[in-house]
Amino acid sequence: MSREEYLAELEKLLRELPEEERQAAVQYYADYFEDAGVENEAGVIRELGSPEKVAESIKADYYGREFNESDFEKKDYMETYGRKSSESGTDPDGAGRAKQSGRRAPWTSGKLKLLLIALIAIAVWPVSLAVICVVLGLAAAAVGIFALLVIISAAVMIGGIFVVTTGIALLVIPPGGLIVMGAGILLFVLGLIAAVGSVKLCILVYPAMLRGFVELCRRPFYGKAV
Amino acid sequence: MVFNTGAALLDAIVLAVVSREEEGTYGYKITQDVRKVIDVSESTLYPVLRRLQKDDCLEVYDRQFDGRNRRYYKVTARGMAQLNLYKSEWKIYIRKINAIFEGGVTA
Numbered sequence: 001m002s003r004e005e006y007l008a009e010l011e012k013l014l015r016e017l018p019e020e021e022r023q024a025a026v027q028y029y030a031d032y033f034e035d036a037g038v039e040n041e042a043g044v045i046r047e048l049g050s051p052e053k054v055a056e057s058i059k060a061d062y063y064g065r066e067f068n069e070s071d072f073e074k075k076d077y078m079e080t081y082g083r084k085s086s087e088s089g090t091d092p093d094g095a096g097r098a099k100q101s102g103r104r105a106p107w108t109s110g111k112l113k114l115l116l117i118a119l120i121a122i123a124v125w126p127v128s129l130a131v132i133c134v135v136l137g138l139a140a141a142a143v144g145i146f147a148l149l150v151i152i153s154a155a156v157m158i159g160g161i162f163v164v165t166t167g168i169a170l171l172v173i174p175p176g177g178l179i180v181m182g183a184g185i186l187l188f189v190l191g192l193i194a195a196v197g198s199v200k201l202c203i204l205v206y207p208a209m210l211r212g213f214v215e216l217c218r219r220p221f222y223g224k225a226v
Numbered sequence: 227m228v229f230n231t232g233a234a235l236l237d238a239i240v241l242a243v244v245s246r247e248e249e250g251t252y253g254y255k256i257t258q259d260v261r262k263v264i265d266v267s268e269s270t271l272y273p274v275l276r277r278l279q280k281d282d283c284l285e286v287y288d289r290q291f292d293g294r295n296r297r298y299y300k301v302t303a304r305g306m307a308q309l310n311l312y313k314s315e316w317k318i319y320i321r322k323i324n325a326i327f328e329g330g331v332t333a
Contacts, residue, residue: 035254
């Protein structure tokens with residue numbers, strides 16, 4: 001890749017930025033190449049890294065997000081040292097290769113991990129099936145318990161209404177009828193409170209359970225959620 | 227270097243490097259000067275310079291050089307104040323670190 005191609009690629013990658021921002025960046029790197037001298041063109045390109053990386057570093061700063069150089073080249077501590085000492089002489093091919101493989105590494109390891117998990121899951125299929133069943137069963141039970149609470153509360157409410165109507169029918173014996181009616185109203189109110197409480201509990205608990213479940217499922221694929 | 231250079235320290239180093247030149251200095255030279263002291267990749271400096279410029283710590287101007295315009299960076303008054311703040315913070319920092327490393331024998 002020549003300097004012109006490099007700068008053109010960079011400009012293309014920065015097209016989402018405002019004109020002024022993009023021009024300033026391209027101008028800077030054009031200057032940079034000029035000042036480094038034609039004889040160092042290849043060296044500068046190698047040192048800068050891919051236009052994608054440079055573009056990302058500029059965009060990350062513009063949008064105020066974190067730029068992780070290691071996403072582009074694996075530059076952990078040991079490797080940097082290994083390369084630094086072996087690279088004191090110029091070795092454009094070696095460095096280029098190291099950079100390329102570094103960029104690919106995270107992608108491969110991610111896929112590999114997924115594949116490994118899938119393989120293990122298949123290998124211990126009876127066990128994993130059982131685990132899945134248990135998890136689903138527990139989830140269903142939890143859903144059931146909270147739903148049951150709502151139903152019980154509603155039943156108490158309905159029972160209260162029946163007792164009140166019985167009380168009205170018993171009004172032929174006023175004291176007895178009033179007592180039964182009072183008890184019915186009390187029952188109805190208690191049921192109402194319990195119903196409202198349990199419905200609120202469900203509103204709180206169900207989404208949380210769903211989130212927990214989704215998190216549990218995505219954990220093996222993406223690692224901890226942010 | 228074994229130690230990471232955080233954003234604030236990088237800002238401080240860049241400001242210090244630029245402030246050494248009365249007339250201001252340009253991107254390539256700044257990069258080379260910074261790289262003499264710390265191990266940063268060449269693409270690290272542009273975003274730092276851009277940010278310092280937006281924060282009014284650096285100002286830019288173009289000057290003719292070799293038949294083309296070259297962009298120069300200069301430290302502003304605000305940048306100077308920021309650099310002095312960094313310097314005093316740095317002194318406190320190394321004093322504490324030295325105290326731990328050398329058991330109270332400070333530089």
